Amino acid sequence: MKPVVVVGGGVIGLCTAFALHQRGVPVTVIDAGPAEQAASHVNAGWVVPTLAEPVPAPGLIATSLRWMMQSDSPLYIRPRLDPAFLRWTLHFWRRCNPRDFLAGTEAVAAFGARSLALYDAMREAGVRYEEHHDGLLFAYRTMRALEHDYEALEPVRRFGFEISPAMSGDDLRALEPSLAATVSGGYWLPRERSLRPDTLVRGLVAFLQERGVDVRQDTAVCGIETTGKKATAVIAGGRRIPAATVVVAAGAWTPRLLKPLQMQIPIEAGKGYSIDLAPAPALPQPVGRPLYLHETRVAITPLDGMIRLAGTMELSGLNHDIRPERVAAVARSAGWAIRGWPEQTPISGAGVRVWTGPRPMTPDGLPVIGWLPGYENLAIASGHAMLGVTLAPATGEAVADLITSGRAPDVIAPFNPARFG
Numbered sequence: 222m223k224p225v226v227v228v229g230g231g232v233i234g235l236c237t238a239f240a241l242h243q244r245g246v247p248v249t250v251i252d253a254g255p256a257e258q259a260a261s262h263v264n265a266g267w268v269v270p271t272l273a274e275p276v277p278a279p280g281l282i283a284t285s286l287r288w289m290m291q292s293d294s295p296l297y298i299r300p301r302l303d304p305a306f307l308r309w310t311l312h313f314w315r316r317c318n319p320r321d322f323l324a325g326t327e328a329v330a331a332f333g334a335r336s337l338a339l340y341d342a343m344r345e346a347g348v349r350y351e352e353h354h355d356g357l358l359f360a361y362r363t364m365r366a367l368e369h370d371y372e373a374l375e376p377v378r379r380f381g382f383e384i385s386p387a388m389s390g391d392d393l394r395a396l397e398p399s400l401a402a403t404v405s406g407g408y409w410l411p412r413e414r415s416l417r418p419d420t421l422v423r424g425l426v427a428f429l430q431e432r433g434v435d436v437r438q439d440t441a442v443c444g445i446e447t448t449g450k451k452a453t454a455v456i457a458g459g460r461r462i463p464a465a466t467v468v469v470a471a472g473a474w475t476p477r478l479l480k481p482l483q484m485q486i487p488i489e490a491g492k493g494y495s496i497d498l499a500p501a502p503a504l505p506q507p508v509g510r511p512l513y514l515h516e517t518r519v520a521i522t523p524l525d526g527m528i529r530l531a532g533t534m535e536l537s538g539l540n541h542d543i544r545p546e547r548v549a550a551v552a553r554s555a556g557w558a559i560r561g562w563p564e565q566t567p568i569s570g571a572g573v574r575v576w577t578g579p580r581p582m583t584p585d586g587l588p589v590i591g592w593l594p595g596y597e598n599l600a601i602a603s604g605h606a607m608l609g610v611t612l613a614p615a616t617g618e619a620v621a622d623l624i625t626s627g628r629a630p631d632v633i634a635p636f637n638p639a640r641f642g
């Protein structure tokens with residue numbers, strides 16, 4: 222029996238393979254590697270379905286234009302005279318309005334509502350990875366910013382997420398004593414959690430391989446063979462691999478794979494950076510819970526034996542160039558919020574690793590999941606932007622439903638690839 226071939230072995234491809242395997246569907250995963258360059262390795266590891274807002278938000282046009290001039294800003298857009306990028310940018314800016322923002326938030330919240338339960342099910346099935354259940358804490362320097370963001374959580378409440386009341390700086394410090402007096406308030410998501418990204422990828426690969434699934438790493442797919450409305454095989458490592466169905470889950474690389482099929486799915490790379498400090502800097506109070514620092518837009522995730530700082534968004538094409546000013550901005554970011562944080566956070570040397578990886582960004586901020594227009598058995602699962610870890614198990618379930626029933630579940634209707642024509 223020909224397998225479903227999943228192209229891409231980041232969290233999205235692996236969770237898709239997991240869900241298919243659980244349904245008894247033969248599956249092969251092919252990943253180009255190196256794994257450390259994928260977004261699935263670099264991220265902050267937050268499973269945070271409450272933060273369902275798409276990236277294009279009301280007010281972001283003015284902010285992004287201002288930040289464009291500043292190469293160490295949280296969102297940096299490097300202007301490029303590439304027609305596809307210009308179309309993407311215009312589409313993105315058009316979506317920065319309250320109506321699309323609300324519709325997108327509700328669609329993603331509905332999709333992510335089962336994320337925590339699906340992660341629990343994956344662990345129960347035997348997938349092993351490092352996970353922490355300390356909640357997620359959001360810290361603000363100004364009450365105005367806190368009030369604005371807290372109000373924006375209103376539409377997601379009906380999906381059952383547990384959100385603490387808005388808290389004063391002192392109440393927040395009682396929960397997380399590492400916070401400095403400059404933090405004036407915040408809120409807490411008590412049930413949401415964090416994990417160590419590379420252990421999740423390795424845990425899924427090990428789970429699948431132990432059960433006989435063919436997971437080919439460091440093998441690039443260089444073509445998808447089609448006949449009429451059908452994908453018949455993929456070409457990888459100099460071989461033709463026949464496929465019953467092909468799922469393209471190649472993150473920010475997805476457009477490159479689809480281009481030879483004359484398919485233009487608008488996905489740009491939103492490069493992010495992370496800095497691992499192992500061990501974590503010595504502080505009067507060690508950081509005990511994952512923290513999001515609103516003003517600098519950086520997530521701090523304490524993990525076993527280390528701490529990870531992750532953030533920033535750079536739209537500069539698909540590359541892994543490390544821009545020192547952006548690494549320095551991430552490194553500096555913790556200083557205002559954490560008591561005793563070193564003035565010069567090390568960004569090189571023993572115990573320090575800097576990573577960069579591309580978030581797959583659609584212009585409307587929503588994932589792209591479903592059959593590709595014109596094909597009966599060629600699916601796409603990509604475009605998860607800031608929420609790929611959070612939405613990976615739900616994506617796996619949805620793609621497995623799509624393949625086994627032939628019909629897209631209602632919850633992924635807003636993510637239909639056909640919306641891009």
Ligand SMILES: Cc1cc2nc3c(=O)[nH]c(=O)nc-3n(C[C@H](O)[C@H](O)[C@H](O)COP(=O)(O)OP(=O)(O)OC[C@H]3O[C@@H](n4cnc5c(N)ncnc54)[C@H](O)[C@@H]3O)c2cc1C
Pocket residue numbers: 228229230231232233234251252253254255256258259260261262263264265266267268269440441442443470471472473474478491492493494495520531532533578579580581602603604605606607608609610611612
């Ligand atoms: C700094 C940062 C922080 C983040 N924090 C969070 C967070 O806290 N929570 C959250 O939910 N999300 C977070 N994200 C987003 C999340 O990491 C991504 O949405 C997610 O990892 C995307 O997964 P993916 O599998 O689609 O893509 P990737 O992880 O990029 O994987 C794509 C894979 O496709 C493979 N590939 C490419 N081309 C080919 C080819 N030709 N043949 C075969 N394979 C190919 C690549 O090798 C790669 O392994 C963060 C991202 C970044 C960068």
